[in-house]
Amino acid sequence: MSKHFSKKPNKAGGFSSLTSTLKHIMRSQQPQTNVKNLLRANKDKGFDCPGCAWGDEKEGLLQFCENGAKAIAWESTSKKVDATFFAQYSVRQLQKQSDYWLEYQGRLTEPMKYNKDTDHYEPISWQDANQLIANKLNSLSSPNEVEFYTSGRASNEASFLYQLFGRLYGTNNFPDCSNMCHEASGIALNEAIGIGKGTVILDDFNHAEAIFVFGQNPGTNHPRMMNALRKAARGGCKIVSFNNLKEVALERFASPQDPIELFTPKATTISHAYFTPKLGGDMAAVRGMVKIILARNAEQIENGKPALIDNDFIKQHCQQFDQYQQVVNDTSWQQIEQQSGLSFKELSQATDIFLHADTVICTWAMGITQHKHSVATIQEIVNLQLLSGNIGKKGAGLCPVRGHSNVQGNRTMGINEKPTAAFIEQLSQAVNAQLPKEKGHNVYYALNAFLQKTSKVLICLGGNIAQAAPDTKQTHQALKNTELNVQISTKLNRSHLCIGEDALILPCLGRTEIDNQATGEQFITVEDTFSMVHASQGSVVPLAKTMHSETAIVTDIADATLTNSTINWQQLKGNYDLIRDLIEQAIPGFSNFNQQLEQPGGFYLGNSAAQLQWHNPQEKALFTANCLPTSIINISTEQVNELQKKNQPLYTLQSLRSHDQFNTTIYGMDDRYRGVSNARNVLFINEKDALKQGFKDNDYVDITSIWSDNQDRTVTNFILCFYDIPRSNLAAYYPETNPLVPLDSYGDRSYTPTSKSVAVIINKALKPPLI
Ligand SMILES: Nc1nc2c(c(=O)[nH]1)N[C@H]1C(S)=C(S)[C@@H](COP(=O)(O)OP(=O)(O)OC[C@H]3O[C@@H](n4cnc5c(=O)[nH]c(N)nc54)[C@H](O)[C@@H]3O)O[C@H]1N2
Numbered sequence: 001m002s003k004h005f006s007k008k009p010n011k012a013g014g015f016s017s018l019t020s021t022l023k024h025i026m027r028s029q030q031p032q033t034n035v036k037n038l039l040r041a042n043k044d045k046g047f048d049c050p051g052c053a054w055g056d057e058k059e060g061l062l063q064f065c066e067n068g069a070k071a072i073a074w075e076s077t078s079k080k081v082d083a084t085f086f087a088q089y090s091v092r093q094l095q096k097q098s099d100y101w102l103e104y105q106g107r108l109t110e111p112m113k114y115n116k117d118t119d120h121y122e123p124i125s126w127q128d129a130n131q132l133i134a135n136k137l138n139s140l141s142s143p144n145e146v147e148f149y150t151s152g153r154a155s156n157e158a159s160f161l162y163q164l165f166g167r168l169y170g171t172n173n174f175p176d177c178s179n180m181c182h183e184a185s186g187i188a189l190n191e192a193i194g195i196g197k198g199t200v201i202l203d204d205f206n207h208a209e210a211i212f213v214f215g216q217n218p219g220t221n222h223p224r225m226m227n228a229l230r231k232a233a234r235g236g237c238k239i240v241s242f243n244n245l246k247e248v249a250l251e252r253f254a255s256p257q258d259p260i261e262l263f264t265p266k267a268t269t270i271s272h273a274y275f276t277p278k279l280g281g282d283m284a285a286v287r288g289m290v291k292i293i294l295a296r297n298a299e300q301i302e303n304g305k306p307a308l309i310d311n312d313f314i315k316q317h318c319q320q321f322d323q324y325q326q327v328v329n330d331t332s333w334q335q336i337e338q339q340s341g342l343s344f345k346e347l348s349q350a351t352d353i354f355l356h357a358d359t360v361i362c363t364w365a366m367g368i369t370q371h372k373h374s375v376a377t378i379q380e381i382v383n384l385q386l387l388s389g390n391i392g393k394k395g396a397g398l399c400p401v402r403g404h405s406n407v408q409g410n411r412t413m414g415i416n417e418k419p420t421a422a423f424i425e426q427l428s429q430a431v432n433a434q435l436p437k438e439k440g441h442n443v444y445y446a447l448n449a450f451l452q453k454t455s456k457v458l459i460c461l462g463g464n465i466a467q468a469a470p471d472t473k474q475t476h477q478a479l480k481n482t483e484l485n486v487q488i489s490t491k492l493n494r495s496h497l498c499i500g501e502d503a504l505i506l507p508c509l510g511r512t513e514i515d516n517q518a519t520g521e522q523f524i525t526v527e528d529t530f531s532m533v534h535a536s537q538g539s540v541v542p543l544a545k546t547m548h549s550e551t552a553i554v555t556d557i558a559d560a561t562l563t564n565s566t567i568n569w570q571q572l573k574g575n576y577d578l579i580r581d582l583i584e585q586a587i588p589g590f591s592n593f594n595q596q597l598e599q600p601g602g603f604y605l606g607n608s609a610a611q612l613q614w615h616n617p618q619e620k621a622l623f624t625a626n627c628l629p630t631s632i633i634n635i636s637t638e639q640v641n642e643l644q645k646k647n648q649p650l651y652t653l654q655s656l657r658s659h660d661q662f663n664t665t666i667y668g669m670d671d672r673y674r675g676v677s678n679a680r681n682v683l684f685i686n687e688k689d690a691l692k693q694g695f696k697d698n699d700y701v702d703i704t705s706i707w708s709d710n711q712d713r714t715v716t717n718f719i720l721c722f723y724d725i726p727r728s729n730l731a732a733y734y735p736e737t738n739p740l741v742p743l744d745s746y747g748d749r750s751y752t753p754t755s756k757s758v759a760v761i762i763n764k765a766l767k768p769p770l771i
């Protein structure tokens, strides 16, 4: 057996989850603090777990999961990255370290400025740092030369003020992590049902008769969702998984909170049926289900039996059903089976479960949103749900499962490069100022603007754009073209090391920490994937007084830059209640914001589609008549033919998360649920594909992507792991494979990198490591 690969476990959760949690708590060097932290995670008067955006349950002593515990322990460490650290290492030396090493050094505790002459970061006072930013911003020829990036951990208060500052300064350039994440969900849902958010709340999972989970690995990325799925499965709800890989948590899950499942081999079977479509095959799979439903429905009608679709719902609430039916008729079974990789029989089985359930929830995440045709795929899921009226009733609906813990809140607060006219109007009125209306830059356009040197300053409210964005070489070059790179962060990462002229590191507090301002301790608010808004307050004393809250950092930069501002930034900084009062005036749905937060668990923002109100131009839910894509991968037929001539097999690669990481933050080298230990340069491959190319398990290969420009995009020395994965599909971890994703390979209309469908070839490693 290989030293890196073993059989995957036969269940997820359980005891191994508990031991892993303890291991990570001990490693943080703050075990007592972190145990206290965990008891307060996601509880009233506690803090919102920075791990993911899943909603909080009302019952239970513990409201955290293994991976939430890792996120919390990672934040609360006693190790410091301070002036002494930066005096020890030059930027060139730091660049040679791994992402894991960089973050493991500890928390950033002092503001630092890059010195080009010494190639070291050196201390700078907060006041000087703010003035430096202000001077630079005020010297530019256009406000559109600045890119304001956000990562989805920022609170509602910080992100509201951040976008307000950016807009008062004069731009709508708000690239953010959701451009690389759930962008397609927002676009698809806004068009189809008039709101870009999911229509279900957590309680709906208690009432669903079937739950379809598309392209999502909740055992790792939303472990608290496993409680909802486990409870549903035990109550007789039929869970159907569509996933390119057999993810063990979706097969069998043991709750660490159930003593029997914790201490015995027992576990709950999660998926009643599990389908493994080809990468990007979900639209075809759902189209197949709809085709079966429509055919069976026609038969029923012919035989004088009741309809299988909800004709009343369709008549009353929907538009374009006829066009949609036409496009379904025109889609051939050959195309459906070939593209989905699933047979008519398998899709019939899925359809049986769908039709048998009165209430169905469809959930999805990155396996659906990071393809070229993601918007169309999500609209196909909407079509399926509309067909049987599975929106706006208890136990049914659409559930895009968000990533970052407050990414949904960020959008609600206006982090959006394409604000609606109504949004800008209300915000302008609230602050009594003219704000820009024209479209700004998303991540794709921002990176291109740096590459072309038309943008000059990058300010990042969290995140790690250097490693999160695609086409690593290009992205790093884009960052190196900046005249000023400002990173507001908790931990050191590669974005701090891609420097052009000038760079600043501004260390901020995290969720777990006490945030003291002029009027006393403050709390912040967040919105989860179910549109619940609630307060979050940390209780840990920060490592250093020189760490400021994100809100304070944003207000101070704004105050220094906008010299004629009508906003009293210092007053807002001193009392976050006042920021919430401003949000109340500026953003719909936040009336009595401060008072509403007093309710235990917070308040629900509501969802128009869940109330069967359709706020799109047609004022109806839309059946969207998209054709299946001609190809999943984004390359030309000539390129495919050329490879065929050379006898070079073409693969589709997905880049995904291991169990030991949070996005670009690597907690460890294992991926327990897939049987991988101590390696991240792993390439999962179907045994037959590997053998056909003459490879053995554990061989080293180089991966090269196929794209229309002449740039070489290759990553080297990946270890082959024979795995249960459809033919011609591959999987490997992100961010190691980001160099393979071409910047120009993005989703139609979403501009999301096609991180789950990269056209690649593999070859024997040119320079394998000496073992
Ligand atoms: N611990 C932890 N939690 C996290 C994160 C983290 O990194 N670590 N990240 C957070 C963020 S920002 C996000 S967006 C979410 C991400 O949560 P996920 O979307 O679960 O993240 P990925 O690891 O990218 O997993 C994609 C899943 O989709 C499957 N898949 C890939 N392509 C296809 C396809 O074409 N069809 C189908 N049916 N399946 C496919 C993969 O096999 C995999 O199971 O998690 C959030 N929570």
Ligand SMILES: Nc1nc2c(c(=O)[nH]1)N[C@H]1C(S)=C(S)[C@@H](COP(=O)(O)OP(=O)(O)OC[C@H]3O[C@@H](n4cnc5c(=O)[nH]c(N)nc54)[C@H](O)[C@@H]3O)O[C@H]1N2
Binding pocket: 103, 150, 151, 152, 153, 154, 177, 178, 180, 181, 182, 366, 370, 403, 404, 461, 462, 463, 464, 465, 467, 468, 469, 470, 488, 489, 490, 491, 492, 493, 508, 509, 510, 511, 550, 655, 656, 657, 662, 663, 664, 665, 734, 735, 737, 738, 741, 755
């Ligand atoms: N190939 C490929 N690329 C992908 C993906 C993929 O599946 N495949 N997934 C995409 C997705 S879904 C996402 S969301 C993006 C993620 O993109 P980002 O959100 O930009 O990246 P993260 O790795 O979450 O950011 C980690 C950094 O955030 C900082 N940080 C952590 N907590 C805080 C905090 O509380 N405040 C502040 N200010 N900073 C903090 C730390 O310095 C840490 O180093 O990556 C995308 N990129």
Ligand SMILES: [Mo]
Binding pocket: 177, 180, 181, 182, 402, 403, 404
């Ligand atoms: Mo995400």
